[in-house]
Amino acid sequence: GESVGLHLPTLSVQEGDNSIINCAYSNSASDYFIWYKQESGKGPQFIIDIRSNMDKRQGQRVTVLLNKTVKHLSLQIAATQPGDSAVYFCAEWGGDMRFGAGTRLTVKP
Amino acid sequence: AAGVIQSPRHLIKEKRETATLKCYPIPRHDTVYWYQQGPGQDPQFLISFYEKMQSDKGSIPDRFSAQQFSDYHSELNMSSLELGDSALYFCASSQTGGNEKLFFGSGTQLSVL
Numbered sequence: 001g002e003s004v005g006l007h008l009p010t011l012s013v014q015e016g017d018n019s020i021i022n023c024a025y026s027n028s029a030s031d032y033f034i035w036y037k038q039e040s041g042k043g044p045q046f047i048i049d050i051r052s053n054m055d056k057r058q059g060q061r062v063t064v065l066l067n068k069t070v071k072h073l074s075l076q077i078a079a080t081q082p083g084d085s086a087v088y089f090c091a092e093w094g095g096d097m098r099f100g101a102g103t104r105l106t107v108k109p
Numbered sequence: 110a111a112g113v114i115q116s117p118r119h120l121i122k123e124k125r126e127t128a129t130l131k132c133y134p135i136p137r138h139d140t141v142y143w144y145q146q147g148p149g150q151d152p153q154f155l156i157s158f159y160e161k162m163q164s165d166k167g168s169i170p171d172r173f174s175a176q177q178f179s180d181y182h183s184e185l186n187m188s189s190l191e192l193g194d195s196a197l198y199f200c201a202s203s204q205t206g207g208n209e210k211l212f213f214g215s216g217t218q219l220s221v222l
Contacts, residue, residue, distance in 0.1 A: 032209075036213075043213030043216050044213045046211075089152070096157055
């Protein structure tokens with residue numbers, strides 16, 4: 001399962017599928033963006049970042065896409081695993097780091 | 110590798126009491142941020158410090174104050190606690206004043222009864 005374009009508070013996918021988590025940011029002057037993963041009872045953990053002079057960046061199993069025209073950010077997770085289950089937040093830097101609404105990803109075995 | 114250290118891990122207080130949360134950033138990180146996260150909510154930025162000076166302020170109530178000390182650790186002081194202050198409080202640190210990735214501590218769970 002995947003979601004495109006629209007931010008969803010929850011997302012449920014089958015193990016092995018690809019996941020897409022979306023985020024809309026608010027400040028057109030923001031020039032740095034980060035995706036964080038937060039597991040229950042823990043602090044946000046850095047996943048991947050992207051600066052505004054790029055529109056795509058790839059990491060290990062994760063890709064971040066940035067569309068500055070519509071102020072949209074997405075996180076793609078390839079071959080989603082049970083350990084990926086967590087809440088995912090995007091954050092934007094526009095003088096300080098502000099978080100968007102999180103998406104709870106649940107991976108079904 | 111050293112991470113951001115927060116203490117205490119859990120804190121229980123009663124209404125109108127005061128609380129002090131401590132944060133020890135990663136060595137050589139000069140910027141500290143405080144966030145408040147209510148149940149099921151996204152982290153809300155409270156305040157940040159760069160080189161011991163307040164650098165930015167978010168939705169921090171007037172009852173709260175914070176400072177960064179000469180060793181770069183920071184403390185968040187909360188007075189006249191209210192039930193609504195119950196939340197997870199995270200501290201994060203970064204290098205070079207910001208616009209870099211933040212590293213978060215494990216948080217302090219504050220419960221106000």
